[in-house]
Amino acid sequence: MLRSIQSALRRGNSASSSAHLLRRGFSSESAPERKVAVLGAAGGIGQPLALLMKLNPLVSKLALYDIAGTPGVAADVSHINTRSEVAGYMGEEQLGQALEGCDIVVIPAGVPRKPGMTRDDLFNINAGIVKSLCTAIAKYCPHAIVNMISNPVNSTVPIAAEVFKKAGTYDEKKLFGVTTLDVVRAKTFYAGKAKVPVGGVDVPVVGGHAGITILPLFSQATPKANNLSDEDITALTKRTQDGGTEVVEAKAGKGSATLSMAYAGAVFADACLKGLNGVQDVVECSFVQSSITELPFFASKVRLGKNGVEEVLGLGPLSDYEKQGLESLKPELKSSIEKGIKFVNQS
Numbered sequence: 001m002l003r004s005i006q007s008a009l010r011r012g013n014s015a016s017s018s019a020h021l022l023r024r025g026f027s028s029e030s031a032p033e034r035k036v037a038v039l040g041a042a043g044g045i046g047q048p049l050a051l052l053m054k055l056n057p058l059v060s061k062l063a064l065y066d067i068a069g070t071p072g073v074a075a076d077v078s079h080i081n082t083r084s085e086v087a088g089y090m091g092e093e094q095l096g097q098a099l100e101g102c103d104i105v106v107i108p109a110g111v112p113r114k115p116g117m118t119r120d121d122l123f124n125i126n127a128g129i130v131k132s133l134c135t136a137i138a139k140y141c142p143h144a145i146v147n148m149i150s151n152p153v154n155s156t157v158p159i160a161a162e163v164f165k166k167a168g169t170y171d172e173k174k175l176f177g178v179t180t181l182d183v184v185r186a187k188t189f190y191a192g193k194a195k196v197p198v199g200g201v202d203v204p205v206v207g208g209h210a211g212i213t214i215l216p217l218f219s220q221a222t223p224k225a226n227n228l229s230d231e232d233i234t235a236l237t238k239r240t241q242d243g244g245t246e247v248v249e250a251k252a253g254k255g256s257a258t259l260s261m262a263y264a265g266a267v268f269a270d271a272c273l274k275g276l277n278g279v280q281d282v283v284e285c286s287f288v289q290s291s292i293t294e295l296p297f298f299a300s301k302v303r304l305g306k307n308g309v310e311e312v313l314g315l316g317p318l319s320d321y322e323k324q325g326l327e328s329l330k331p332e333l334k335s336s337i338e339k340g341i342k343f344v345n346q347s
């Protein structure tokens with residue numbers, strides 16, 4: 001079970017694997033010490049994410065922080081016989097301890113959607129939560145990589161950047177909006193439609209993380225499927241864009257994606273850890289500071305390395321349908337980014 005989860009995590013990243021680590025002389029026990037904190041660790045995403053991070057042999061210390069409930073989650077997860085030492089931290093007075101010495105901070109803190117809501121409807125509550133957590137990150141672990149999961153990602157990432165700029169700690173190479181779930185969904189839906197084994201599928205997803213700002217590039221999907229019509233591609237694109245809403249509606253008021261998000265968050269954090277450890281060719285899609293379009297933040301393929309972002313990769317050749325999608329998403333993405341920036345500078 002453990003081995004199959006771990007190998008699924010490794011498969012989540014096409015280019016990198018523990019084989020690289022072993023070739024470089026690391027076994028799981030001798031991989032560098034790495035501290036990871038999960039903020040919002042007692043929540044729907046936080047708990048399964050804590051479990052998956054506890055299974056990751058690249059983590060040596062796992063700090064689980066929430067405003068309530070973390071002692072129980074930490075006690076539970078800590079009994080698993082894997083490498084990392086686990087500690088739970090509860091309440092703002094323990095946040096500093098949770099963050100001190102962190103290499104990576106993963107943030108799934110905040111409220112989730114209910115049916116009928118957009119991700120932007122979460123802004124009023126989550127913007128303040130993200131702002132205060134990032135203020136603490138700037139103080140206690142200013143050099144950590146930040147993986148932002150809290151929605152609306154299109155605004156919470158710019159909020160984090162502004163908080164770090166004000167604190168004088170901003171490093172654009174270390175701030176990531178986690179859009180891996182869009183890639184996970186695009187791969188699953190494409191494999192199902194094209195009738196190819198999902199394990200070998202890759203699909204870049206660019207833009208942002210809300211509705212039409214999520215732009216899967218099925219023209220670049222591998223393996224190439226010749227059995228998909230234009231209508232199939234339109235349907236696949238729409239299903240990927242509405243994947244979050246599909247789960248919100250199925251959960252009927254009990255929240256949004258948690259298990260698939262925990263998986264996606266664990267895949268992305270694992271890729272960041274591999275990059276930090278010097279594994280070559282670690283590439284994932286993420287919403288980062290970018291100059292590949294006129295927008296200041298944009299999701300695209302990113303090469304990860306010892307300092308976080310090593311290189312923001314370009315979009316590659318787009319189909320006419322994707323070119324249209326790209327132009328249509330820009331106004332919404334631009335205004336979500338500006339809303340985040342304004343929030344920090346006005347409050």
Ligand SMILES: NC(=O)C1=CN([C@@H]2O[C@H](COP(=O)(O)OP(=O)(O)OC[C@H]3O[C@@H](n4cnc5c(N)ncnc54)[C@H](O)[C@@H]3O)[C@@H](O)[C@H]2O)C=CC1
Pocket residue numbers: 039040041042043044045046065066067068108109110111112113122126129133148149150151152153178179180181182209255256257258261
């Ligand atoms: N980026 C993505 O692809 C996805 C993002 N999300 C987002 O992730 C967030 C969390 O979702 P769930 O785990 O389902 O929600 P949840 O309500 O189950 O858990 C959120 C946790 O955050 C905690 N929290 C609230 N304020 C906090 C603070 N100031 N400091 C630390 N912890 C705090 C709560 O106590 C709770 O345990 C939501 O904003 C949701 O929209 C969800 C799915 C996918």
Ligand SMILES: O=C([O-])CC(=O)C(=O)O
Pocket residue numbers: 112113119151181243244245247248256257
């Ligand atoms: O849809 C939501 O609210 C949660 C989310 O971001 C996703 O599942 O992609």
